Amino acid sequence: MxxxxxxxxxxxxxxxxxxxxxxxxxxxxxxxxxxxxxxxxxxxxxxxxxxxxxxxxxxxxxxxxxxxxxxxxxxxxxxxxxxxxxxxxxxxxxxxxxxxxxxxxxxxxxxxxxxxxxxxxxxxxxxxxxxxxxxNGVSVSTGSNGAAEQASAILANRNITLQTVHVSGVVDNPDASARQNIVDTSNGLQAARSAYGGAPGGRVSLDPRMLTALRQIGAEGALRVSEIAGGSHSTGSRHYAGRAFDLDQYGGRSTTTIVNRCRQLGATLAQFESGNHVHCEWT
Structure with a gap:
């Protein structure tokens, strides 16, 4: 089934x-x-x-x-x-x-x-x-490969667009793009972080809870993911821990709808930021 x-x-x-x-x-x-x-x-x-x-x-x-x-x-x-x-x-x-x-x-x-x-x-x-x-189409892994399974499902969902460049316009490690973060995770690898501004570089495992929520919101309508582990963010950002994503297109849904949906799916912080994106994170 x-x-x-x-x-x-x-x-x-x-x-x-x-x-x-x-x-x-x-x-x-x-x-x-x-x-x-x-x-x-x-x-x-x-x-x-x-x-x-x-x-x-x-x-x-x-x-x-x-x-x-x-x-x-x-x-x-x-x-x-x-x-x-x-x-x-x-x-x-x-x-x-x-x-x-x-x-x-x-x-x-x-x-x-x-x-x-x-x-x-x-x-x-x-x-x-x-x-x-x-x-409802959910597939739950009770093993250690839940992140890879969720990432594979995200890649297969045509509703979800994953950016290949940073919003800042900075040309960085191509592995740190939102798309490559998901591709690498689907292959069982850690996701790359950026190394410009305040970003620490290196790699991090993406949180399955965060990926599950992203997959679910994408199943409900079109969206575009601008950043996951990449980009430069504030000190201590959950992006650097692999536990946050930013969305800048919502398929006609309001920012309030997306914020509330992130909260319903377990986000500990969800808000509209900088007038151009919704940020959702898990602790």
Missing amino acids: TSWKRMTAIIATAMIGSALVSSPASAGAGTYLLGPDETLGSGQSLGTANGIALTMQGDGNLVEYAPGNRPVWASGTNRSGSILRMQSDGNAVVIAPGNVAVWSTGTNGNPNATLELQTDGNLVVYAQGHVARWA
């Missing part, structure tokens, strides 16, 4: 229909599956034997976590007290207080479908006969 990469977030009340019920069953503790008319309540989680979890957070965001509490996917919803319901019509829906649908898989018309969290990290809606109808 890891090849099923289509990811949608169709929020359409017309598709939700009459399957909203007032007293649904709840998923059993520790299960990896939501069956028809079962609900994941606020603060509850699905979980796999290898430590992957899908949590309906109290803030209303449905988030998938890899082992180590590393966020790898999120619905991007933020209505406190929301629940996730697997409706009997086959649609998985995040429902906010007041019975308001704020996110769905758009898979109605598949009665008695199930929502399954797989051990490979893929969250899938299966119709009867175990036919996949929707998936």
Whole structure:
């Protein structure tokens, strides 16, 4: 199922229909599956034997976590007290207080479908006969090569443009460009840092959490990455630690949307800087 990469977030009340019920069953503790008319309540989680979890957070965001509490996917919803319901019509829906649908898989018309969290990290809606109808496309590595896998996925995503030059215009080590940082990481190598201005030179391993977030934001729309480990930044910048990226094009999305999305995906600092880019970092 890891090849099923289509990811949608169709929020359409017309598709939700009459399957909203007032007293649904709840998923059993520790299960990896939501069956028809079962609900994941606020603060509850699905979980796999290898430590992957899908949590309906109290803030209303449905988030998938890899082992180590590393966020790898999120619905991007933020209505406190929301629940996730697997409706009997086959649609998985995040429902906010007041019975308001704020996110769905758009898979109605598949009665008695199930929502399954797989051990490979893929969250899938299966119709009867175990036919996949929707998936979030996540692939989680529980080994040491998570960064390489995420970097490879970033390179394969045509939504994501990786700059080959520095915003400063300084001609530097070509390995320190955003694109080459990702290429090298995909090949199991460390990413190069710049050696001009305050940059320290040398190489650094890119953080899988940061790469996962970049991959996710790119899956949701076009973007351009201007810097990762390269460029000259302030002293102690998380760029130099391989834990930050800068974006300067967002595919029509607002800077506020991108900042909030970085935060939802675990960034400890996300902000619009210098009037020309969004900076997101992980500690």
